[in-house]
Amino acid sequence: MKLQVLSTLILALLLTQLPVIGKYFAILNTMIHESGHSLMALITGGEVRRISLLPNTSGFALTGHTSWIGQVLTSLAGYVFASFFAFVFFFLISRGQYKWMVYLLIAFLAINLLFWVRNVYGIFWILTFGAGFVWLLRTGHEQVVQYVLLFLASLVLVESVTSAFEVMWISFVSPGQAGDAANLARATKFIPAPFWGVAFFVQSLYFALLSIKRVFPF
Secondary structure, eight states, X not given: OHHHHHHHHHXXXXXXXXXXXXXXXXXXXXXXXHHHHHHHHXXXXXXXXXXXXXXXXXXXXXXXXXXXXXXXXXXXXXXXXXXXXXXXXXXXXXXXXXXHHHHHHHHHHHHIIIIIBOSHHHHHHHHHHHHHHHHHHXXXXXXXXXXXXXXXXXXXXXXXXXXXXXXXXXXXXXXXXXXXXXXXXXXXXXXXXXXXXXXXXHHHHHHHHHXXXXXXXX
């Protein structure tokens, strides 16, 4: 298991650096990230108008809010949600509960397709990724399926950390363009974007450490 985890982490890190295929797979993390925004908007009494998933791995959730705290929590939710689910995936894999990871991934794809994602590329990605995933489940050998699931968990883990690092970096060099960190800075007024950028990166490292400890206890 340890060797498999190490190999999938390295593969995920290398693959996400590739220009086309890497970006295609990295959108899995983007979908989970934007789902976090959307779910928090609904939990806090707001609404979800649409999600867009873009070929460059960026995305955005257009949400409406009924309160200031709802807006703040929704802006916070994306990076935390992705990092948390990277941990959830590794937790399930460490327990041998691969089927529950399958259920979660299918639920993410189905909910986004039916209710939230409305741009052409986003719909294309969900349909093609979902079709490939279902085909693998129906025809793949059990060990191959488990390795692919481990790879997808590693992909979400790697992307949750690297994307959080990127927003932290942008929050220092161009605070107004730092996505969720910039949104939070505007909402909180007296707390600058770099603070939120660092917070996003620190929490991603925390969940990454928890994830790795599931298979490399120390």
